Amino acid sequence: MLVYISIIYKFAFYSMYRELLTTTAIGLESGTKEIKVANVSIKGNAFKVDSLFTVSEESLNFPESTLIATSLNDVWVRPLKMVLQKEKEIDQALEFEIEPHLPFPVNEAILNRVIVEKSAEGSKLTVLAARISQIKEHLLKWNDLGIDPEKITATADALATFCRRFVQSLEPLAVIHINDSYSTCALIKQGKLLASKGISISPEDPTFHNQILRLYLSLSKQRRERPERILFTGLLVPDLAETLDAPSLLLDTMELHSYALPIGTALSALEESSVDFRKKEFVYPNPWKRFKKPILMTAALSLTLAISFSFFGNMYLEIQRDQLRTQYTSLLSLMKKPYSEFEKQFQNSDEDVRHPQDLSEEDLRDRLNHLEGELVESPDIFALYPNTPKVSDLLAWLCTHPLCVGEGETPLLNLKGLSYKIVKHPGKYKPKEKYQIKVELDFTSDLPRYAREFHDMLLSPNGFVDPTQEVGWNTRSGTYHATFFLKDYTRYP
Secondary structure (H helix, E strand, O other): HHHHHHHHHHHHHHHHHHHHHOOEEEEEEEOOOEEEEEEEEEEOEEEEEEEEEEHHHHHHHOOOOEEEEEOOOEEEEEEEOOOOOHHHHHHHHHHHHHHHHOOOOOOHHEEEEEEEEEOOOEEEEEEEEEHHHHHHHHHHHHHHOOOOOEEEEHHHHHHHHHHHHHHOOOOOOEEEOOOOOEEEEEEEEEEEEEEEEEEEOOOOOHHHHHHHHHHHHHHHHHHHHOOOEEEEEEEOOOHHHEEEEEEOOOOOHHHHHHOOHHHHHHHHOOOOOOOOOHHHHHHOOOHOOOOHHHHHHHHHHHHHHHHHHHHHHHHHHHHHHHHHHHHHHHHHHOOOOOOOHHHHHHOOOOOOOHHHHHHHHHHHHHHHHHHHHHHOOOOOOOOOOOOOOHHHHHHHHHHHHHHHHHHHHOEEEEEEEEEEEEOOOOOOOOOOOOOEEEEEEEEEEHHHHHHHHHHHHOOOOOOOOOOOOOOEEEEEEEEEEEEEEEOOOOOOO
């Protein structure tokens, strides 16, 4: 009976989630007079461009359950190398590493990163940053049109996402996107954004060709390589390819050239690891609104299914309890312990002995634990004395390390607080557990360079920091906070 019920509900659930299996997103590109719209759906690794059209600002109207994404034009882009490889560690140290290069304070920025390449030496990133005030203006502009975008990506990254799906090329490719008010030049390799620059200019400006040429040459000089081909998207300007003196790349249709940005924006919204500036105070407030109807249907169906399984489940559990009581009495017989005598011994009383059918699961568990205790002849052996660096050893190491004290009388780092805590250790119930000591340091430094060197020292091989554990790092109001674990030299039995 349970098998038939499961089959029926399986088909019901499949029918309900069929709509969710295919996720749809809409990408928008704003112009001075019109808005380009791309409706893209994706299922697994396959995607489909459902529709491409242009509407006026007054005609914008989408269902509440639609996933809408927009792109931000003037985004600061810079390559960055880090010695870290784990994405979690990269995200923790990103603000600290990029702060000296940002043209504006890091607390006024929203950061994103694209991992271009990983190697034994570390990771190569492309960092994208936008001012908080810029994102506020972007949201206000779309909110005035009745649109609250769930995802906000960067124009350059949306173009990279588009190339990853539509362009098959192993060599660096320049993508020049032209809007009626803003133009972007991006250098892309195998679908990864390497560099990008933009300029606010109209194609009708007499200096447009020269400005785009200057932008293209500047980007090529920054990367020290000139792309072999150029992909023009957005508005197509005559003679621009001749001005740049480079062969252009043609796609299957001219619609793809015209709608490349909204298509890439929609695809970026459907990818979990894509760039998104809706972070911190800009986190999308209603992420579940698209799933209200499916969730209500799921809840109703789940409740019905739970009631059905509860009825049949209780019947099955009662059968299992009877089998457990039978196995318990068989175990006592095997151990040559008469049931009545063992019950009197366990209860430490001469009162009437309870019948096996009256024993609950908890009663059986208590009696089995008592039998297990009798069977244990010798306790487990575990290490009682840890061989780990002591607090004095740690302080001596920090106070004498060149990166902490420097060469003069003034120390390079000022220690504000230290926490030394044993977070794991072997014991009676965990005899095979190993010692683990967590250290937390709070310190200040006159120069951020000394703090970065100290951070690199913690990651490099030494006799104190356990390289197999994560090194935490963050900063707030000029105070640096480092978290790491000490090496364990204990010999375990």
